[in-house]
Amino acid sequence: MSERTSPTAGQNSHPAGQGLPTSGQPDADRRLAAALWDFDGTLADTEPIWIAAEFELIPRLGGEWSEEHAHQLVGGSLPESGAYIAKVIGRDDLHPDWIVDQLLGVVVDHCRTKPIPWRPGALELLESLRVAGVPCALVSASYRELLDVIIDRVPAGSFQASVAGDEVQHGKPDPEPYLTACRKLGVDPQDCVVFEDSPPGAASGGASGATVVVIENVVPVPPAANQVRVRSLAELDANSVAEMVATRQSGAPDVP
Template sequence: MDGTLVDTEPYWIAVEMELAAAHGGSWDESLGTDLVGMPLQVSAAALRDRAGVRGSVEEIIELMIAGVIDRIATRGLPWRPGARELLEELRAAGVPLALVTMSWRRLTDVVLAALEPNPFTVIVTGDEVTRGKPHPEPYLRAAAELGVDPASCVAIEDSLPGLASAEASGAAVIGVQAKVPIPAAKGRSRFPSLAGITVADLRRIVAGDMDDRLPDD
């Protein structure tokens, strides 16, 4: 969700910086990059241990979520290029969709409220799994709830933990470059954004084609 469908990563980074400053700690770009796509439990622990934010992991998570929700309410929901269009085409084509995010349910519901109708048959959030990304559990659970083999799915991800999770599940994978560079890898398709990407493109990729539209590393 964050960074793939909606460009909320700047909101997360702003909240992390504010929390570190409010607690007399320090935040740097490497910390922000390390936390992209990670479970909120991991991010909160890192903010406590590396950025000096005081409180329990649960308390820091609540502060992070509240800060991001406040920014969505006051500044709007910035969609990634092509994301809404692809979702609409997939919905019209009758393709079952799962949203697999490490954001927690109450934040995910805020984002989904902007989608009418909601195209997702299954939603898996970070507070509903035992092991978050990069473990394959979130994607395996999504495929199971959809009633499909993971190998018949294509996963779209913008983070390294997300890519690792999806690839370990057996799904075909598209890396969409956003906050962090997406390295080339065997079998991995890569796009600069979802602009112009169609259902036909996804069908080709899940059938085994690789489509790499980013420059060589």
């Protein structure tokens, strides 16, 4: 797991326990219309499961793999990941979709039958948003088969919509996944927050017009003007997230 990066000049940051309300509901004048969640690496720490599946599969295909190669796939679309693997191991005879199916089957089985490694504070933040009446959507590069397993394993009512990687034409870093989620919820992206841990996901959320909360995990995420950096979802509740969005909408300096 990569080390957390220090805030970059001009980039929003909320150190733990500083400037973040810890209870209560969003103020009426704060327009937090929806919260849009990435899954792998953000809601749950599943990237190590994917990487382990890669290290198990690729030697059986006659190839060699490395952490550097694995990190290239974090947050990207699964078809592109399958194509990358086929190219790296020199197996042009293997269709990328077949490679994806092998990996996806391992991850789905793990998430269906074993405890899910939720990121710290993730379920608590979901509950805070639910109590505050903020709709949430799960927006993932992973396929519907996996998202349905995850939605069944979170508390009922946690998500009002979901968008899977096999339901869009252009995956992350294209904004289509997050724009699709906003359309499903009937909200303006500029009134939404996106939770992300990867460069493609953060770029996708930012291009949609939403405020992006970055919680780095396996790989570093380049800074961007529309981002807020936190070390953990455990620093947040519905009120503090609404404050982030309101601050960006007003163009005011970040909360000290």
